[in-house]
Amino acid sequence: MFSIIQAAGWPIWPLLLASVIALALIVERFVSLKRSKILPPKLYEEALSAAQQRKATPEVVNNLEKNSPLGRVLAAGLRHVVLQPQTSRDAAKDVVEEAGRAVAHELERYLNALGTIASVAPLMGLLGTVIGMIEIFGNQGGTGANPEQLAHGISVALYNTAFGLIVAIPALIFWRYFRRLVDDYVAELEFRATAFLDAILPQRRRSEEHTSELQSH
Numbered sequence: 001m002f003s004i005i006q007a008a009g010w011p012i013w014p015l016l017l018a019s020v021i022a023l024a025l026i027v028e029r030f031v032s033l034k035r036s037k038i039l040p041p042k043l044y045e046e047a048l049s050a051a052q053q054r055k056a057t058p059e060v061v062n063n064l065e066k067n068s069p070l071g072r073v074l075a076a077g078l079r080h081v082v083l084q085p086q087t088s089r090d091a092a093k094d095v096v097e098e099a100g101r102a103v104a105h106e107l108e109r110y111l112n113a114l115g116t117i118a119s120v121a122p123l124m125g126l127l128g129t130v131i132g133m134i135e136i137f138g139n140q141g142g143t144g145a146n147p148e149q150l151a152h153g154i155s156v157a158l159y160n161t162a163f164g165l166i167v168a169i170p171a172l173i174f175w176r177y178f179r180r181l182v183d184d185y186v187a188e189l190e191f192r193a194t195a196f197l198d199a200i201l202p203q204r205r206r207s208e209e210h211t212s213e214l215q216s217h
Contacts, residue, residue: 011128015121015163020119022171025110029178038072038185044192046205049075051200056082069103069185073193081200089201096193103189105180111175118171125164132157 042165047064050056063076076099136153161172 011124011131011160012163013126015128015160015167016123018124019115019163019167022114022121022167024118024121025114026171026174029110029114029174032109033178033181033185035066038107039188039192043067043070044074046197047078048196048199051078051081052198061077069107070189070192072103073099073189075099076129077193080176086146092197092201093194096197097182100186100189100193101202104182104186107185109179111182114171114178115175118175120166121168122161122164125161125167126162128160129157132160154184 025177050060050064060080061075066080073096076094077096080087080095084091116176133154136150136157142187
């Protein structure tokens with residue numbers, strides 16, 4: 001393997017660096033995007049119980065916020081309702097959506113870098129191959145080329161293209177996988193946040209808002 005890297009020349013070193021970075025990002029995202037870290041089991045029920053039993057003290061809300069991305073979204077809505085008991089559902093929803101956007105941005109961390117590696121790695125490999133071909137033909141004398149040496153040189157130059165694809169294909173697969181995973185998490189966070197607001201807002205206020213909406217129509 002090391003002999004292949006040496007033969008491929010200096011253009012393969014950026015690809016090796018890109019492969020190490022891509023592997024590190026994939027491992028980091030696998031660890032950070034575990035479901036138990038994003039949507040801890042029973043956290044929703046615990047937050048709902050604290051809200052309904054009027055145990056949502058500042059300490060409880062702060063601990064909820066530090067717990068997980070789901071906790072941050074629920075804590076934003078709970079804090080708003082506790083500090084402004086007469087708030088409307090729309091106002092509380094705006095606060096939760098703002099927290100949700102911040103959480104979504106955090107979940108997407110490093111995905112752009114992984115997608116960039118998936119896009120650029122084949123081009124880097126192609127560039128290495130082109131440079132290798134230029135060097136091969138540039139070193140040929142005017143008396144003609146040895147076909148065996150020429151074939152060997154071309155095969156070595158193509159190592160860069162092959163390695164670029166080896167780096168790009170897994171990076172692209174994992175990038176698409178993580179994108180879908182983040183989208184699923186964001187959709188579930190939105191669903192739980194909406195259900196949470198419906199549960200903690202006073203029933204009377206929601207009935208009044210519904211009545212006013214019917215009257216406006």
